Structures are given as structure tokens and as C-alpha cells.
Amino acid sequence: MLELKNVTKIYNPGTVTEMCLFDHFQLQVKEGEFVSIVGSNGSGKTSLLNIICGSIPIEGGEVLIGGENIAKMKEYQRYRRIGRVYQNPSMGTCPNLTMLENMSLADQKGSFCGLGRGIQKKRIDYYKEQLALLGLGLEDKLHVKVGALSGGQRQAAALVMTTLTPIDFLILDEHTAALDPKTAEIIMELTDRIIKEKHLTAMMVTHNLRYAVEYGSRLLMMDKGGVVLDQSGEEKTHTTVEDILGLFTKISIECGN
Numbered sequence: 001m002l003e004l005k006n007v008t009k010i011y012n013p014g015t016v017t018e019m020c021l022f023d024h025f026q027l028q029v030k031e032g033e034f035v036s037i038v039g040s041n042g043s044g045k046t047s048l049l050n051i052i053c054g055s056i057p058i059e060g061g062e063v064l065i066g067g068e069n070i071a072k073m074k075e076y077q078r079y080r081r082i083g084r085v086y087q088n089p090s091m092g093t094c095p096n097l098t099m100l101e102n103m104s105l106a107d108q109k110g111s112f113c114g115l116g117r118g119i120q121k122k123r124i125d126y127y128k129e130q131l132a133l134l135g136l137g138l139e140d141k142l143h144v145k146v147g148a149l150s151g152g153q154r155q156a157a158a159l160v161m162t163t164l165t166p167i168d169f170l171i172l173d174e175h176t177a178a179l180d181p182k183t184a185e186i187i188m189e190l191t192d193r194i195i196k197e198k199h200l201t202a203m204m205v206t207h208n209l210r211y212a213v214e215y216g217s218r219l220l221m222m223d224k225g226g227v228v229l230d231q232s233g234e235e236k237t238h239t240t241v242e243d244i245l246g247l248f249t250k251i252s253i254e255c256g257n
Contacts, residue, residue: 007061083162092158095147152183
């Protein structure tokens with residue numbers, strides 16, 4: 001289980017632009033949940049993910065995974081237990097390395113790397129099997145540099161690479177936002193399948209309200225560093241895009257927009 005307890009995050013402390021985004025923020029994510037997170041710009045969605053992954057520090061509180069407080073753990077250490085797919089397809093892969101080299105690097109995440117060969121020939125068939133599951137023909141592009149692939153192919157590869165080693169949480173940071181509509185649909189279907197097949201706990205930030213409604217077992221809406229909507233189970237099942245859009249509109253009016 002992931003738990004944020006009394007988390008406080010202040011941007012630009014001690015300056016005229018000081019802004020407290022999270023003030024003793026609380027959140028629990030149960031094992032096996034797929035949480036979709038929506039909200040306007042500046043609501044705290046990406047900051048929440050960055051706090052969990054250790055990309056930004058916090059002024060107070062705890063970030064617990066399985067009861068262990070990782071709030072002071074370095075970012076690279078957290079990635080032994082957390083996988084993250086970014087909005088930009090180029091951020092999850094190394095463009096100047098081949099697909100095979102990228103897969104090999106991902107396969108060794110968290111392990112000690114000596115001066116031995118980075119590519120293990122006995123693992124090539126396994127990589128092909130994993131890529132074949134995507135149905136995009138990437139298993140036939142092992143010796144192609146990743147920079148030559150399309151954005152959708154790179155994002156699909158990043159999904160596989162992120163979940164190649166055992167992880168506790170999968171973090172999806174607007175991972176379809178930079179893709180065309182057709183490719184985004186493919187990536188979302190692949191995402192849902194991978195999460196279910198590997199029994200992952202996942203958190204997805206998205207601006208696509210339909211994805212937030214159709215995918216995942218829980219839906220959160222954030223505003224000004226707080227959760228203003230939290231639905232799961234039957235309640236989420238009966239939630240529509242119009243419902244979410246209506247709440248967005250209400251918040252916008254209250255803010256004077």
C-alpha cells in the first residue's frame with residue numbers, strides 16, 4: 001500500500017512567490033488499485049507524482065510504501081520499486097541505443113553492473129516475447145535504434161521496459177498526451193492490459209476525461225493541492241465524462257474564470 005501522511009510541499013519558500021501547494025496532504029492507495037487522476041493545471045497532479053518518485057523534496061510528512069517511509073530516499077533508489085512512464089516518449093528510452101540495448105538496460109535495473117557484457121544472448125528470446133505481446137512488430141526491430149521509432153512505438157517500448165523488472169507501483173505521467181488520437185488509444189489499451197496481467201498498482205495523471213472514466217478502478221480529481229472527488233467501485237462505474245466536466249466547470253466558476 002502507498003500512503004502519504006501529512007505531506008507539506010512549499011514552492012519558493014521564503015520568497016515573495018512562496019506558495020504552499022500541499023498542506024498536511026493525506027492519501028492512501030491500496031495494493032492493486034489503478035488510480036486515474038484529473039485536475040486543472042496547477043492542481044497538484046504532477047507534483048503528487050514527483051513527490052512519490054522523489055523528483056522534488058517535501059517540507060514535511062511521510063511517503064510510505066508497504067509501511068516503509070521513503071520520504072528521504074533518493075530518487076534513483078525509489079525506482080527499484082517504482083516504474084514511471086513520462087509524457088515525452090523520448091524520456092523513457094535511450095534514442096542512440098538499439099531496442100535490444102534499451103531492453104537489456106531496463107532488465108538490469110536495480111542490480112549491480114560490473115564490467116561484463118551488458119547484453120545477455122539468453123535473454124533475447126524473452127525480450128522478443130515481451131515485445132511481441134504489444135502487437136506492434138517491435139520484436140523484429142531489436143537492432144534498430146530507438147530514436148528511429150515512432151512516438152507510439154517508443155512509448156509502448158517504455159511501458160514494457162518499465163515493467164520488465166518487478167515493481168510495486170507504476171506511475172503514468174500523462175503518457176498519452178504527446179501521441180496522436182489513434183496511437184493514444186493503442187497505448188491506453190496496452191497500459192490497461194499490462195497493469196491487469198502483471199497485477200500492478202498504478203497511478204495515472206491524464207487530461208483526457210474519457211480515459212479517466214473508462215480506465216482504472218478509482219478516480220481522483222484534484223484542485224489547489226487537495227482531492228475534491230474520490231470515486232471507486234460502483235460509484236466510479238456510473239460516473240460519466242459529463243459529470244466530471246460539470247465539476248470542472250463549477251470549480252472554474254468558483255475561481256472566477
